[in-house]
Amino acid sequence: MRTLYTLATALMLTLVGFTAQAQCSDKVIKKATKDGLGTYIFESAAFKPLSSFTSSKGMVEAAFSVYSQESYRVINLCQSFSELPEFMIYDTEGNLLFSSSKEKGKTNYDFVAQKSGDYKIQFKIPSADAKNGGACVAFAIGYK
């Protein structure tokens, strides 16, 4: 009995170790990026475990650069959440351009940048995932 208990504990510790490493898989994100780009060309991607954000308060922020008159696609690639986090996109002036809450299940947003500068993405983390150690916040950008 004691041996079984020890083995079970060892197995749990092993799984904890592997889970901590498996939060953001570049292979999974790469495939999701290729699938999501469609006719757009890959620009960049960024990903980080949800557990590495400290001051999220239910929101995680991201930034990316755009150039005026260029066409872009933003792809929400968040992985291993109980449901896909809603995402909002703000332009260089801080105006809300898009919110996925109005278009449930939408993972992409396409736009033409009016001005060069930095755009912001906010991901709204579902409350059920506040302590989800396996979740990964990720997005990719494509251009035409």
Next chain:
Amino acid sequence: MIRSYLRPAAALALVGLMASCSGSKTESENGTAADTLPAATEAAVAEPAADPAQDFLQSLPSPIHVARMFNKAGLKYAAGVTNPTSEADKYQSASARALNLGVYTTDLAYSTFNNQNQAAVDYFKAVQKLGEGLNMSSMFESTNLVPRFEKNLGNKDSLLYLMSQLSLESDMLLKGAKRMDVVALSFAGAWTESCYLATTLLAQSKNTDLYNRLLDQQTTLPKLIALLESQTGDESKATIEGLKDLQAKLERLSASNAAVGSEDFNAFQKAINDFRTQLVKNV
């Protein structure tokens, strides 16, 4: 009997703990400052709080996209301005390889968009050589990118697709391995080469669209500098100082909107020339 079962169980437990801890250690050694933030999960290892400004995700534009925009704005080909591929063998340090990986990526795109097919193939091979020197061989082996590039010479859409594949594969490989130092240095090299090519060509023939695209490049500099500053290695220090000087000069040029040939433009051109010379001579 029990003892004989306990030994492998304890070993298994140790492996589990090591796997967990090594993940954290790799992140703190090679990742950005944000990677070392204390984790919110119970399983995470507590670490000192990092700068809250780093507590977000950010992405830098693709050097290939930047080169394409410059090309669309009228950046014509000029022989002899790019970094010769014959130099690729001399880059021996990891930082020189990373910086010049970026330089060659921009030169690859510049040659491709200007239909310089042989030069484009040579630059693709130089990118592969430096990539292999940075332990990125698997990326070229699994995708067969160089032969596919050679096979599609003359088909601009296919070449753009293959360059974007190169960008995707390297971005994922480096970020997945938490090698943000290589990401940052190679972007610094690409940024420098793009601005160097644009200012060199602008000095030869005035072009408003190209000039405006050059001014746009100040957008990415603060993020690039922040990313470099989040790395712990000393090899980034000279690059950071050089980029800060360029940032100040580019901001001054943008604020004054001075013409090509003006004092502000000449100051930026001299600074980018000097910095780029230092960068490509760095071994």
